[in-house]
Amino acid sequence: MMDTKCCAACGQKFEPNPHSPRQAYCSSPPCQRTRKRRWHKEKLLHDPDYVDNQARAQQAWCSRHADYWGNYRGEHPDYVEQNREKQHDRNAKNRGKVIAKMDASNNPNDSLGLHSGLYQISPVRGSVIAKMDLWIVEIRVLSHFPMPDQ
Numbered sequence: 001m002m003d004t005k006c007c008a009a010c011g012q013k014f015e016p017n018p019h020s021p022r023q024a025y026c027s028s029p030p031c032q033r034t035r036k037r038r039w040h041k042e043k044l045l046h047d048p049d050y051v052d053n054q055a056r057a058q059q060a061w062c063s064r065h066a067d068y069w070g071n072y073r074g075e076h077p078d079y080v081e082q083n084r085e086k087q088h089d090r091n092a093k094n095r096g097k098v099i100a101k102m103d104a105s106n107n108p109n110d111s112l113g114l115h116s117g118l119y120q121i122s123p124v125r126g127s128v129i130a131k132m133d134l135w136i137v138e139i140r141v142l143s144h145f146p147m148p149d150q
């Protein structure tokens with residue numbers, strides 16, 4: 001008769017694998033994920049080499065990513081220039097106005113068009129969006145005139 005153990009994640013009784021009698025988690029996928037997560041956390045706390053490796057991996061990933069964007073911008077100067085102009089336009093338009101912040105929950109598939117619905121707005125003071133004041137407003141689109149450059 002095998003000794004049954006109590007899983008450290010779900011608390012269910014389970015029979016440890018005879019090859020790993022110290023097994024503390026049952027074999028269900030969520031409990032195995034919990035085991036790995038805890039193992040990872042434990043490693044981060046107590047294993048400086050592991051932490052170092054993780055940091056390096058993260059950094060390597062980031063610099064690869066940065067390279068990607070750096071190259072993209074380098075190879076698409078139009079994109080950069082266009083973007084800068086658009087941002088400049090937007091800044092000019094937004095000064096002293098309110099911006100409707102698209103709530104993703106309204107239009108999960110279309111973040112480009114303004115649709116009737118509830119929006120969260122916050123005032124722009126100078127070029128800084130005020131973080132304090134937020135209103136939920138209802139916007140009803142009565143007519144729509146596309147901008148020439150869109």
Ligand SMILES: [Zn+2]
Nearest residue numbers: 007010026031
């Ligand atoms: Zn379990």
